[in-house]
Amino acid sequence: MILVTGGAGYIGSHVVRNLVDKGYQVLVLDNLTTGHLKAVDKRAIFIAGDVGDPNILDRIFQKHPIQAVMHFAGSCLVGESVEFPLKYFQNNVAATMQLLQKMLDYQVHNFIFSSTCAIYGTPNNNADIDEQVPPNPINPYGMSKLMVESILKTVAQSDGLRYVSLRYFNVAGAHTCRELGEDHNPETHLIPNILKHLQGKTTHVEIHGNDYPTPDGTCIRDYIHVMDLSAGHILALELLLKNQEQKITETFNLGNEQGTSVLQMISICEQITGKKATVKIKDRRAGDPPRLIASSKKIRAVLGWTAKFDINQIIKTAWDWHQKHPEGYQ
Ligand SMILES: NC(=O)c1ccc[n+]([C@@H]2O[C@H](COP(=O)([O-])OP(=O)(O)OC[C@H]3O[C@@H](n4cnc5c(N)ncnc54)[C@H](O)[C@@H]3O)[C@@H](O)[C@H]2O)c1
Numbered sequence: 001m002i003l004v005t006g007g008a009g010y011i012g013s014h015v016v017r018n019l020v021d022k023g024y025q026v027l028v029l030d031n032l033t034t035g036h037l038k039a040v041d042k043r044a045i046f047i048a049g050d051v052g053d054p055n056i057l058d059r060i061f062q063k064h065p066i067q068a069v070m071h072f073a074g075s076c077l078v079g080e081s082v083e084f085p086l087k088y089f090q091n092n093v094a095a096t097m098q099l100l101q102k103m104l105d106y107q108v109h110n111f112i113f114s115s116t117c118a119i120y121g122t123p124n125n126n127a128d129i130d131e132q133v134p135p136n137p138i139n140p141y142g143m144s145k146l147m148v149e150s151i152l153k154t155v156a157q158s159d160g161l162r163y164v165s166l167r168y169f170n171v172a173g174a175h176t177c178r179e180l181g182e183d184h185n186p187e188t189h190l191i192p193n194i195l196k197h198l199q200g201k202t203t204h205v206e207i208h209g210n211d212y213p214t215p216d217g218t219c220i221r222d223y224i225h226v227m228d229l230s231a232g233h234i235l236a237l238e239l240l241l242k243n244q245e246q247k248i249t250e251t252f253n254l255g256n257e258q259g260t261s262v263l264q265m266i267s268i269c270e271q272i273t274g275k276k277a278t279v280k281i282k283d284r285r286a287g288d289p290p291r292l293i294a295s296s297k298k299i300r301a302v303l304g305w306t307a308k309f310d311i312n313q314i315i316k317t318a319w320d321w322h323q324k325h326p327e328g329y330q
């Protein structure tokens with residue numbers, strides 16, 4: 001059985017669905033702060049609770065034969081982390097340490113971690129970012145994830161912990177089953193904000209700064225489809241489960257290796273939806289690096305992962321979700 005923390009959230013719910021479709025037994029632990037019970041596949045066991053709660057973890061590990069933990073639970077908004085850094089250190093670092101302690105207490109050694117490209121900060125040159133680029137986060141969110149990566153590396157040296165840390169770039173799109181998608185309240189992410197505006201739900205799209213050192217002045221990100229990201233997790237899980245005798249401590253980037261600026265994204269969304277956006281230029285958002293584009297060469301070479309969805313398919317599946325579920329999971 002696989003324990004999926006944060007399995008009611010955007011990314012976790014997609015991975016849970018794909019895991020049960022593949023025949024895995026899944027237990028979801030989620031405190032529903034940003035997740036939705038309706039997003040959790042009915043074939044999974046659901047436990048409402050906090051990853052930092054030792055009593056709930058005791059109950060789970062005593063009762064269920066957990067083979068591996070996929071740890072999605074966490075706080076993940078760059079701007080919010082600048083405003084409330086302690087929330088990020090508490091929920092992303094302290095709670096994760098509690099989970100790791102309980103895993104080791106119960107001899108559960110396989111861990112897959114949701115890390116982020118935010119750990120890279122603002123790399124010096126414009127080359128695509130590979131795993132060798134020295135981490136240098138510029139916001140508390142990225143710092144919190146880098147701290148966990150350091151903890152994993154250190155703990156794995158003295159305990160039996162085996163792990164894969166996946167550094168996601170910007171995750172977007174919706175499940176091809178058309179029943180799962182992105183639903184946050186408030187929504188801060190670029191693609192859902194553009195699509196909600198094009199649905200007529202907001203008066204305009206805000207661009208957080210157009211004076212960055214990029215060709216059109218707006219921030220560039222590398223958007224990866226949530227289905228491709230999910231496939232990467234299943235490959236990482238198989239790596240851990242099929243090579244039990246090997247010490248595995250791997251870190252992989254997961255991105256599409258394509259950069260899209262905020263302005264370019266608005267234009268792509270307009271083309272796909274056939275609607276015109278009203279745009280307002282605002283100040284920069286604190287903590288935003290200008291440009292983040294992945295090299296995913298390592299995960300392609302080691303795990304045979306490939307991206308199947310391009311930016312148009314990301315927007316098409318997200319638009320489909322927003323149209324079919326205009327009120328999200330409500
Ligand atoms: N969305 C992205 O582009 C992106 C990129 C890089 C990394 N990540 C990481 O991926 C993970 C999932 O992100 P998401 O976009 O699905 O976010 P999300 O907010 O939709 O999902 C997070 C889930 O975790 C739950 N949760 C939060 N704290 C918890 C706790 N202490 N105990 C139990 N449950 C808790 C929430 O209720 C929610 O269901 C996060 O760790 C995030 O940092 C996301």
Ligand SMILES: O=c1ccn([C@@H]2O[C@H](COP(=O)(O)OP(=O)(O)O[C@H]3O[C@H](CO)[C@@H](O)[C@H](O)[C@H]3O)[C@@H](O)[C@H]2O)c(=O)[nH]1
Pocket residue numbers: 076077078079115116117118168169170171188189190191193205206207208209219220221262285288292
């Ligand atoms: O209404 C909006 C929303 C966003 N942006 C900009 O669009 C870009 C992308 O922003 P967003 O979609 O909020 O994603 P990020 O801030 O890049 O963060 C996401 O992607 C990171 C990896 O890059 C993850 O680690 C985070 O968890 C996830 O929230 C940034 O330049 C934002 O300033 C706007 O201009 N207007």
